[in-house]
Amino acid sequence: MGRRFRGEGHHKVDTKGRVSIPALFRHVLAAEDPDCATGDNANLVIVYGDHRQNHLKCYTVNAINEIDDKIAAMPRGTKQRRYLERLYSGMSLPTQVDETGRLVLPAKLREKVGLDKEAFFIATGDSFQIWNPETYNEVHGVDDEEWLDDMGEDFDPLELLDLAQGEG
Known part of the structure; x- marks a missing residue:
């Protein structure tokens, strides 16, 4: 495990679903993406989860690779492995920070967690969450x-x- 996210912040969501990522979060995303050279846009994975999850959980490339490796080490065919595969592979969106430090959140994800005009970001160690502030x-x-x-x-x-x- 490398660098960790710290802090929180409120950011506006525009009508196209674009939202700025806190600057400190962008630095961690870039540092934890082995394919991200200086000046490149960092990759990340947004896990939107099942019907019980009311926020978006965003992972660095290194963090999601660690999760994927642990899932792959589980016995094939078990209910637990199948659920984790669906959650972290199926109910997720690989994406990239754009040139201006923003994420473009598809309407499906915004609707799922109720994001309209504002998003609340909170660090959770090797990931961060995006919530409707209310x-x-x-x-x-x-x-x-x-x-x-x-x-x-x-x-x-x-x-x-x-x-x-x-x-x-």
């Missing part, structure tokens, strides 16, 4: 606030890393 707030705003309130005033988010490693 949907993002509905899904994450209240749940995250309630969860944080339950954790107490002296909660340190780094404690979660200890839990992830089996400590504590």
